[in-house]
Amino acid sequence: MKHIIALIQKMKDRKAKAADVTRPETTAEWGGEGMLQQWLRKEFDRTVDSGEQVLTPEKTASILKQLHHKMEEQERQQEPVQRLRVSGSIYRRMLPQVAAVAGLIMLVGLGTIYYSQLQRKRHHPIAAAQHxxxxxxxxxxxxxxxxxxxxxxxxxxxxxxxxxxxxxxxxxxxxxxxxxxxxxxxxxxxxxxxxxxxxxxxxxxxxxxxxxxxxxxxxxxxxxxxxxxxxxxxxxxxxxxxxxxxxxxxxxxxxxxxxxxxxxxxxxxxxxxxAVLMAFNNAPLYTVLNKLQTAFGVSIHYEHSDVDGAYFTGQVMKTDSLRNILEVICQLNNLELIPGEGNMSIRKVR
Missing domain, CATH: 2.60.120.1440 (Jelly Rolls)
Structure with missing residues (x-):
C-alpha cells in the first residue's frame, strides 16, 4: 500500500504525473474500491479547478493493457490443474482492481471532457466586457x-x-x-x-x-x-x-x-x-384635447378617427402656451396643427 499512499499524497500536492499511475508496483496495489471512489471524486473537482489532466486517453489505454497483461501472466504462472481450480478466485480478486481503475478512467475522462468544454467557453466568451x-x-x-x-x-x-x-x-x-x-x-x-x-x-x-x-x-x-x-x-x-x-x-x-x-x-x-396645470398618464388623446380646449378657452377641431388609438403621457405647465403644447402632441402622433382665428385644428398628416 505504500505506493498507493505515496501516489495519493502526490496527487493531493498536485505533483503526480501520469507516469506515477502507470508504474507496475503501483498498479499491483490497486484495491479498496470505496476509498478510491471517494478520493477520485475529490480529485475530480481539483482537476476541473486546476486544469491538470491526470490521464490522457493514451495513458488510459496503457493502464488497461497492463492490467490485462498482468492477469494473463499470473494465470500462466499457475499449474494447469491449479489454474482451473483457482482461476475464478483469481478473477474475483482482480475484479476490485479493475473496477477501481475503471472508475479512475471514467471520472478522469469526465473531468477532461468538462474541463475542455470549460476552456472553450472561457476562450470564446459570449460578450466582451464593456469599456x-x-x-x-x-x-x-x-x-x-x-x-x-x-x-x-x-x-x-x-x-x-x-x-x-x-x-x-x-x-x-x-x-x-x-x-x-x-x-x-x-x-x-x-x-x-x-x-x-x-x-x-x-x-x-x-x-x-x-x-x-x-x-x-x-x-x-x-x-x-x-x-x-x-x-x-x-x-x-x-x-x-x-x-x-x-x-x-x-x-x-x-x-x-x-x-x-x-x-x-x-x-x-x-x-x-x-406650476402644473394638468397631468396625463396614458390618457386617450381625445380626452387630452377636450381638457385643453376647456382650460385655455379655445376650440380644438379634430376628426375622432384621426386621434383614435393615440394616447398621451405628460404634464402641462401653467407657463405653457396652447400652441406649443399642441405642436408637441402633433409631433409625437404624426398629426398636423392648423392654427385658425380663435381656434385650432388637428388632422392626420396627409
Whole structure:
C-alpha cells in the first residue's frame, strides 16, 4: 500500500504525473474500491479547478493493457490443474482492481471532457466586457468635443463625461455641459446628472450639475423630457425652447423657469414651483384635447378617427402656451396643427 499512499499524497500536492499511475508496483496495489471512489471524486473537482489532466486517453489505454497483461501472466504462472481450480478466485480478486481503475478512467475522462468544454467557453466568451470612456475638461476653459455617434458637447472647465463605447448616447455628466444632439428618432439621447434624467431625440440643451444641491436643465431648441429618479416629478416633464428645469434634491422640489432671450437662467427668470396645470398618464388623446380646449378657452377641431388609438403621457405647465403644447402632441402622433382665428385644428398628416 505504500505506493498507493505515496501516489495519493502526490496527487493531493498536485505533483503526480501520469507516469506515477502507470508504474507496475503501483498498479499491483490497486484495491479498496470505496476509498478510491471517494478520493477520485475529490480529485475530480481539483482537476476541473486546476486544469491538470491526470490521464490522457493514451495513458488510459496503457493502464488497461497492463492490467490485462498482468492477469494473463499470473494465470500462466499457475499449474494447469491449479489454474482451473483457482482461476475464478483469481478473477474475483482482480475484479476490485479493475473496477477501481475503471472508475479512475471514467471520472478522469469526465473531468477532461468538462474541463475542455470549460476552456472553450472561457476562450470564446459570449460578450466582451464593456469599456467605459471618461472625458474630463482640465484646460480651465470651455472645450467642444464630438461623441462617437455624432453629437457635439461643449464642456465647461472641470466637467466630466462618461459613457460606454457600446452605448454612446447614454451619458453620465458631472459639472456643466451643452449638448447638441445628433437626431436619431430610434435611439434617444439620455444624460444622467445627479438625480435628473434628461432624454432627447435631436435638440440643443444645457445640463448644469456643478452644484449637487441644484441640477438645472435648460432647453435651447427642439424638445426634451426630464424626470427625477426619486419620483418627485410624478410624470415626465416636457420642456419647450427657452424653458429650464431646476431640481433641489435636498428639499425634493422642482421648478420650471421661463427665461427671456439672452438671459442667464441663474438670475433673470420667473420661477413657478410645481406650476402644473394638468397631468396625463396614458390618457386617450381625445380626452387630452377636450381638457385643453376647456382650460385655455379655445376650440380644438379634430376628426375622432384621426386621434383614435393615440394616447398621451405628460404634464402641462401653467407657463405653457396652447400652441406649443399642441405642436408637441402633433409631433409625437404624426398629426398636423392648423392654427385658425380663435381656434385650432388637428388632422392626420396627409
Amino acid at each position: 467605459v470612456k471618461f472625458i474630463r475638461n482640465t484646460t480651465g476653459k470651455t472645450v467642444k468635443i464630438s461623441l462617437p455617434e455624432g453629437s457635439q458637447v461643449t464642456m465647461e472647465p472641470a466637467a466630466t463625461l462618461s459613457f460606454s463605447e457600446n452605448a454612446a448616447r447614454d451619458i453620465t455628466l458631472q459639472g456643466k455641459a451643452v449638448f447638441s444632439v445628433q437626431a436619431d428618432e430610434h435611439h434617444p439621447f439620455t444624460v444622467y446628472a445627479g438625480n435628473i434624467i434628461t432624454t432627447a431625440l435631436g435638440t440643443v440643451f444645457t445640463v448644469d450639475a456643478q452644484t449637487p444641491q441644484q441640477v438645472i436643465v435648460k432647453l435651447e431648441t427642439g424638445k426634451v423630457l426630464v424626470r427625477t429618479k426619486d419620483g418627485t416629478a410624478k410624470e415626465d416633464i416636457c420642456l419647450l425652447p427657452g424653458e429650464a428645469f431646476q431640481f433641489d434634491p435636498s428639499r425634493h422640489i422642482y421648478s420650471v423657469t421661463k427665461a427671456n432671450a439672452g438671459d442667464d437662467h441663474s438670475s433673470k427668470t420667473t420661477v413657478t414651483k410645481h
